[in-house]
Amino acid sequence: MMASYGSIGAMLSKIFFPRIPFVLTIQEGDREWEKNKFWWRRILSKADFVTTISSFLLVEVRKAGYAGKAEIIHNGVDLEKYGTPGKSKSGKTIVSISRRVYKNGLDVLERAFDIVKKKFPEAELKIISDAKHEDVPRYLSEADIFVRPSRSEGLGTAFLEAMAAGLPIIATPVGGIPDFLKDRETGLFTKVDDPEDLAEKIEMLFNDEKLREKLIINGRKLVEEKYQWPKIVRDMERVFDSLL
Known part of the structure; x- marks a missing residue:
């Protein structure tokens, strides 16, 4: 075979x-x-x-x-690498573990962050484009939100890893992402190629602790059951x- x-x-x-x-x-x-x-x-x-x-x-x-x-x-996803997530964190560190290729939309994320930074000067953006897989849990543990405004995506395993690690996620409704992301249930959708909308969704998570908690709980549960x-x-x- x-x-x-x-x-x-x-x-x-x-x-x-x-x-x-x-x-x-x-x-x-x-x-x-x-x-x-x-x-x-x-x-x-x-x-x-x-x-x-x-x-x-x-x-x-x-x-x-x-x-x-x-x-x-x-x-x-290997859940053992991520432990059991606690409550949502109140920090404002955004992470995207993504290759610097056109399909991942990192240019959109950087423009959105420029908008966010004006309202939240303490916010941080970490784009990890060369992470070794064994280092991914550490990068996720140091962040508060995972974002990748993809233009295309076969599935998006990086999102599933973020959900396993207890991070709320923001993604676009492209490719295989709708298989696991239900808007306002397991994550937030943002429009493709729209930094203003992405900035709005990031600020929404910064400001709404109950929403963050909901996305974290539902996201982890989904990974446990299906992935x-x-x-x-x-x-x-x-x-x-x-x-x-």
Whole structure:
């Protein structure tokens, strides 16, 4: 059995060894398939089973013409790394653990922070673009709010990690984010490419302790119920077993 994230090599192996089941996992958040539609469709055509990390990506797989077996199996979070969150913190440190690429919208966050800073001069913004994964829990523990105003997103595992760490999150309603973010329930939505709206949402969390508490409790509960690695492993085992 071959499990692949979409490599052409896996597709070629399937051509030469057609009896070996081929499970294709789609995690793409950069919309690369729009630039490489030919290879995207060719790879999909050879898959015996496709898993995607969000409902958004499953829709894209179907749009590309794949009619075979497919299922959403999200990425997971190791809750043990984050402990048990306490009450919301009253500080004003914003963190975004995000690569400096266009899709992550960090330029929008920086412009929004300039607006926030005028009303809250004590506020801080930390953009961590080169974090080692083992350092992520520490960066999150030092912050009060997690923000990433994405322009596209396959799922957004960084948001799930922030929720596990007990931070309220602000995100855009793009890609796979609506799978886990329900506005004013597990996080706050902000408009895409709108620094004024983002600044308003940040200030809302600064000023509303009850809302922060609600988002923290609901966010952590959601991760505990749906995004722990043991559940993800069981789901993948079931997929593999179905093809053997």
